[in-house]
Amino acid sequence: MTSTFSPPETYRPSGGYRLLPFRFADLGSERRLLVNEVGEHLRIRADDLESLVAHTLDAHSDVYLDLKARHFLFDSDSLAPFELLTAKYRTKKSFLDGFTQLHIFVISLRCEHSCIYCQVSRVSPDRQRYDMSAETASRSLDLVFRSPAQQLKIEFQGGEPLLNFPRIREIIEEAERRAAATARPVEFVVTTNLALITDEMLSFFRDHDVFLSTSLDGPPFIHDANRPRPGNDSHARVVENLERSRSALGHDRIAALMTTTSLSLQHPEAIVDEYLRLGFSAIFLRPISPYGFAVRTARTTGYSMSEFLAFYVQALAHILEINRRGTFFAEAYAQLLLRRIFTPFATAYVDLQSPAGAGIGVAVYNYDGNVYASDESRMLAEMNDHRFRLGNVHRDAYEDIFGGPIVRTLAASSVIESLPGCADCAFQPFCGSDPIFHYATQGDVVGHQPTSEFHEKNEFLIKHLLELEESDAHARRIFWSWITPESSS
Amino acid sequence: MRLHATGSAVGVERTLIGRIATDSSNAEASWLWWNASSPPGDVSDCLGVITPQTADDWRLPVPLVHSVQQLDYLASGDVIAADPNGFVRTLYRKASPHNFILMTEQCNSYCLMCSQPPKPIDDFDRLQEHLRLIDLIDPETGELGITGGEPTLFKDGFLELIRHCKERLPRTALHVLTNGRLFYYRSFAEKLGAIAHPDLVLGIPLYSDVDSGHDHVVQAKGAFEQTALGLLHLDRYDVSVEIRVVVHRLTYRRLARLAELIVRNFPFACHVALMGLEMFGFVHGNLEQLWIDPADYQEELFAATEILSLAGMNVSIYNHQLCVLDPRLWRFAKRSISDWKNVYLDECERCDVRAECGGFFVSGTKIRSRDIRAISRG
Numbered sequence: 001m002t003s004t005f006s007p008p009e010t011y012r013p014s015g016g017y018r019l020l021p022f023r024f025a026d027l028g029s030e031r032r033l034l035v036n037e038v039g040e041h042l043r044i045r046a047d048d049l050e051s052l053v054a055h056t057l058d059a060h061s062d063v064y065l066d067l068k069a070r071h072f073l074f075d076s077d078s079l080a081p082f083e084l085l086t087a088k089y090r091t092k093k094s095f096l097d098g099f100t101q102l103h104i105f106v107i108s109l110r111c112e113h114s115c116i117y118c119q120v121s122r123v124s125p126d127r128q129r130y131d132m133s134a135e136t137a138s139r140s141l142d143l144v145f146r147s148p149a150q151q152l153k154i155e156f157q158g159g160e161p162l163l164n165f166p167r168i169r170e171i172i173e174e175a176e177r178r179a180a181a182t183a184r185p186v187e188f189v190v191t192t193n194l195a196l197i198t199d200e201m202l203s204f205f206r207d208h209d210v211f212l213s214t215s216l217d218g219p220p221f222i223h224d225a226n227r228p229r230p231g232n233d234s235h236a237r238v239v240e241n242l243e244r245s246r247s248a249l250g251h252d253r254i255a256a257l258m259t260t261t262s263l264s265l266q267h268p269e270a271i272v273d274e275y276l277r278l279g280f281s282a283i284f285l286r287p288i289s290p291y292g293f294a295v296r297t298a299r300t301t302g303y304s305m306s307e308f309l310a311f312y313v314q315a316l317a318h319i320l321e322i323n324r325r326g327t328f329f330a331e332a333y334a335q336l337l338l339r340r341i342f343t344p345f346a347t348a349y350v351d352l353q354s355p356a357g358a359g360i361g362v363a364v365y366n367y368d369g370n371v372y373a374s375d376e377s378r379m380l381a382e383m384n385d386h387r388f389r390l391g392n393v394h395r396d397a398y399e400d401i402f403g404g405p406i407v408r409t410l411a412a413s414s415v416i417e418s419l420p421g422c423a424d425c426a427f428q429p430f431c432g433s434d435p436i437f438h439y440a441t442q443g444d445v446v447g448h449q450p451t452s453e454f455h456e457k458n459e460f461l462i463k464h465l466l467e468l469e470e471s472d473a474h475a476r477r478i479f480w481s482w483i484t485p486e487s488s489s
Numbered sequence: 490m491r492l493h494a495t496g497s498a499v500g501v502e503r504t505l506i507g508r509i510a511t512d513s514s515n516a517e518a519s520w521l522w523w524n525a526s527s528p529p530g531d532v533s534d535c536l537g538v539i540t541p542q543t544a545d546d547w548r549l550p551v552p553l554v555h556s557v558q559q560l561d562y563l564a565s566g567d568v569i570a571a572d573p574n575g576f577v578r579t580l581y582r583k584a585s586p587h588n589f590i591l592m593t594e595q596c597n598s599y600c601l602m603c604s605q606p607p608k609p610i611d612d613f614d615r616l617q618e619h620l621r622l623i624d625l626i627d628p629e630t631g632e633l634g635i636t637g638g639e640p641t642l643f644k645d646g647f648l649e650l651i652r653h654c655k656e657r658l659p660r661t662a663l664h665v666l667t668n669g670r671l672f673y674y675r676s677f678a679e680k681l682g683a684i685a686h687p688d689l690v691l692g693i694p695l696y697s698d699v700d701s702g703h704d705h706v707v708q709a710k711g712a713f714e715q716t717a718l719g720l721l722h723l724d725r726y727d728v729s730v731e732i733r734v735v736v737h738r739l740t741y742r743r744l745a746r747l748a749e750l751i752v753r754n755f756p757f758a759c760h761v762a763l764m765g766l767e768m769f770g771f772v773h774g775n776l777e778q779l780w781i782d783p784a785d786y787q788e789e790l791f792a793a794t795e796i797l798s799l800a801g802m803n804v805s806i807y808n809h810q811l812c813v814l815d816p817r818l819w820r821f822a823k824r825s826i827s828d829w830k831n832v833y834l835d836e837c838e839r840c841d842v843r844a845e846c847g848g849f850f851v852s853g854t855k856i857r858s859r860d861i862r863a864i865s866r867g
Binding site: 004005006007008010011012013040065066068069070076078079080083084087088342343344345476477480481484 | 775
């Protein structure tokens, strides 16, 4: 009977192979990391890479089959590698599908906190001058609903947005009417320090499915030092109102963000433990932004990127230890990078994507009616640099704001596939660009990668995660659990 | 249990498909199953009468098949087909959760381990019988399998069958075993998607992360390309797919790499089944190429299962006895063998986890793992 079957040789390619596009990095120890356009990667021996590009790789070897299966080479006229690659490429870039999804409303510039790193807030009773008016809010909503995005997200920021709560209520109610009329889901987030939240606000937020995002910098001695307010009770208020908010809205309806100051740098474990103690299942370890007041007070809050990265590494090791002991707890930036390293799926993150999200993924409607390309753009504006002002809700049309020269320039100068220093970087499919960061720190939207802190941070973190993932099977399982809720090991 | 038997036919002029009725007062257009030694009364409404009795002296106004042995399990609501030569086939058993339609015996692949070797015959005229069967199946049936051969070789007839199921059996889950190769043609996938069957899954085999490995196993050059594109096309038109991998000597080495390929390229698959070898059909002739003691591939099976499971994919292990399986994999093991194929060994009588174990295929008890043993939970 076996005579009717053909041997394996019948099905093997006969005519050599050709390369598909990929980039590579030196991992040391005669090893190379190969990464293709869609983020598939493989670690191989340096001499195998040399054979590969010399077209002398043995077609029977495991490394050949590995490279073929991950679409680094092809050896027949089969369409499969190309169709699979294009499907993955479309998937990876599908965050571009909807155009602007995130719409940030700066509802009031006023705040009762005076945080040492704050970019924009004013301690002022002048509502007239610093709060968003009803007319500005309504004109902003007109623009939001011109967006072709299938899903919309409206985020309220400040200052402290709750100081202008009646306007938030109006906007949410009006946005819900318009969303129902256009059959598009709209999500709401209020970024608040929680200090002023009332039961009335909470019941409104509960009725309208509003998410809250608050600030927590760590235990009281760090948090209160970073975030002074009258009475110096910021931490105590967060803790108290966090519990109230959770019981009103549900435990998972409130997230927190932390900002790292030079004081924080000495206490990575204590900061992580504080998040854990307060019942959070994730932390977002963020360096200070190089904008606004933060730049002016750099002498007291400033630190180098390498100091931040040492802090991050220590905090991440502690987080992994917490997970090893059986508690799920994730780091948000690692989560984003890992999703890109491990999965074929799209991840939108306006400050780390290609092209960058400024304008095409996010727009900021300032209290005064000016529209900016990102949160950072309006922070620059508070330093009197209006370069990224797209227009004004009272004067300009949607087409001119979102199709104008600023949005076009930002998009065109943030395609990392073509940026100097990025175009040939192996880590590119996991990374992104941030033209506004580079403008703020280097005076140029394209940026100079060898001296860029953005580059320093992302290259370091991607390498660090790849190293952990390769060398530590337990860490790899933990990483997977962060990015796939259903994941089980 | 036998699903067919031969009796003596009287007045059966063509193949007659009908439901079984056991009560003569409620047997309109049905095959009346009659066990008594004397003939039934008024049967003029019936499609026919079928009986285990020797009844060549019964004078009935309708077709009769008598002396039918070994079909005693037939019950009201089952569906049979009786041929003019007295051959009776059970097409559907109402009480079984494992009903399937064997759509065709033709196939465009020739898999080394095929459990149901294809026949190069033109049997496209079976379609009418399949459509008739669907009319007669109880609409409350939970699941119905469509198998072959390769069911999609019917092309438009395959689409018609799926459409007919949606119309007549809207609450019945359909599970189609297909090699997916014809969905290389995008319009075929588009037409299947347009039917919008509410509960349809195509179970599609994939045997290697590289084309040469897969094509060798299915003995068809270009099959990997066709199946891979087929999977993409089915996803594009919202047809659910399950990926099925048979683990044997030719597939176990790159099993983890195949799992990675699935995670990266076909993450939309609703289920991945990693299956042990069934000792049927072509397997016997190719045993030397195919057989590996499952005890010897547990490391590869664990690695593949973990890759799929960590990525959040729904993964199951079929056709493996628990005593052979790495205990870390037990929670993925499903009792997957159809009731009529499934047996246990004497050794299994003393086993504490027998109730959770899938056991053996009737045909799989001779060549078996050295690790088969009763497990004591004590």
